Amino acid sequence: MRHLHKGVSFAIGLTLLGASLAACGGGGSTSSDGQLELTIGTFTNFGYDNLITEYERLHPNIKITHHKTGEGGPYHQNLITKLAANSGLEDVVAVEEGHFSDIIDKSGKFNDLNEIGPKDVTASRWLPWKYDAGKDKDGRLIGYGTDIGPLAMCYRKDLLAAAGLPSDPEGVKSLFATWDSYFSTGQTYVDKTRKPWFDASSQLYNSMINQLDTGYLDRNDKLTIETNPGIKAAWDRITTAIGQGQSAKLVAFGNEWKTGFQQGAFATTVCPSWMLGVIKEDAGADNAGKWAVTAAFPNGGGNWGGSYLTVPKQSKHPNQAAELAAWLTAPEQQLEAFAAAGNFPSQVQALSSPDLLSKTDPYFGDAKVGQLYAEQSRKVAKAQYKGPGDGQIQENVTSPALQAVEQGAPAAQAWQQVVDGAKKIVK
Known part of the structure; x- marks a missing residue:
């Protein structure tokens, strides 16, 4: 699943949440005909419809009810509400990686999957950074990894060519090798065309922050925004680019x-x-072939998106729930989910599958997108620890502050807004 911090306020009205809570039931039980009933909660599209039907066929003693929510924001706030109420959660609960930080201090309310899950499900199933990001700071495995969102760069071939820049996917790699080369090329592009280089500053800034060894919080959940030089350096770099006219x-x-x-x-x-x-979807058929994607991202690699399947301690059937979550996150099933919904798998075996590696996209000039993103996924060095409130700082503090700079606010003034806002979230 994609990362859901899109500038939509994290705060959702409690009245709406209460109605949603009442409408959506919790853990499983046993039906009148003796079937074990399990529930699973997801948001948007995990590509699980056919997989759940197949699991029921393979396990005729189990009946699965799938609760699907369209939007991730209300879903995750509802999840926090149900955790606080200690009732109402499904046996298997999906959590998007951008919201995982908001449950990490509540990890005691979730089962350790290394204890209750199938013993043949080990860390070797996943990319190391994906597996590690599913653990709490005590090393308990809270979530089985589903999909990921490895980062590459997309660009308009025709616009780069018109500016006298390389435009083929191999030729542009050097332009996107580092943040220095990216912004330097951006300045060249702006000077030649008088047009913006990138779309939105928050997209780049969040990617830069996620590449740091330590993000907004350290592993003791202490705010680092005034002590972590990488955060301020990224801010200075992106606001300088805004001042140069690189942002749309x-x-x-x-x-x-x-x-x-x-x-x-x-x-x-x-x-x-x-x-x-x-x-x-947004560029439309008229722009087919104009957009390209390249296997490069400044300063190596990164990830934006993906989810985990968890088993809350509210579940009445934790072992069976863990078995279901383990099966859904096995390489074979993740390839099926990729085919059904385009969710890129995080499992090592799936990333070497011919079905994945042969995937091309005619809209992007028949780019071998399966192979490209498999390559990018292996460039992510390690999982950055995300403490409670991390996502809220990104969504509700830094993104609005950058938008203020784009609308003319002094960068120094907006930075103080970031510091003050982060301190209100992490007290």
Whole structure:
């Protein structure tokens, strides 16, 4: 699943949450005909419909009820509400990686999957950084990894060519090798075209922060925003680029941003695997072949998106729930989910599958997108620890502050807004 911090406020009305809580039942039981009943909760599209039917066929003694929610924001706030109430959660609960930090201090309310899950499910199933990010700071495995969003760069071939820059996917790799080369090329592009280089500053800034060894919080859940030099360095770099005219000053996932894809309002965009579908939808058929994707990302690699399947201690059947979660996150099933919904798998065996590696996309010039993103997924060095409130700082503090800079606010003033806002979230 894609990362869900899109500028939508994290705060959801409690009245709405209460109604949602009442409408959605919790853990499983046993039916009148003797079947074990399990429930699973997900959001958007995990590609699980056919897989759940298949699991029931393989396990005729089990009946599964799948609760699906369209939007991830209300889903995750509802999850926090149910945790606090200690009731109402499903046997298997999906958690998006951007919200995983909000349950990490509540990890005692979840089962350790290394204890209750199938013993043949080991760390070797997953990319190391994906597996590690599913653990709490005490080393308990809280979530089985589902999909990921490895980062590449997407760009308009025609716009780069018109500016006299390389435009083929191999030729542009050096442009996107480091943040220095990326912003230097951006300045060249702006000087030659008087047009923006990238779409939205928050997209780049969040990627830069996620590449740091330590993010907004350390492993003791202490705020690092004033002591971590990498955070301020990234801020200075991105706000300098804004001042140079490199940003199109758009709000990611807003209507003007979507229109920008159609009109060529910017030349480059951060491109996790799921972004290919967004570009195709927003840019439209008329721009097929103009957009390209390359196996490069500044300073190596990164990830934006993906989820985990957890088993809350509310479940009445934790062992059976863990078996279901383990089966859904096995390489074979993740390849099925990839085929059904485009969710890029995090399992080592799946990443070497011919079905994945042969996947191409004609919209992007028949790019071998399966092979490309498999390669990018292995460039992620390690999982950055995400403490409670990390996602809220990104969504509700840094992104609005960067938008303020794009609209003319002094960078120093906006930075103080970031510091003050982060301190309110992490007290």
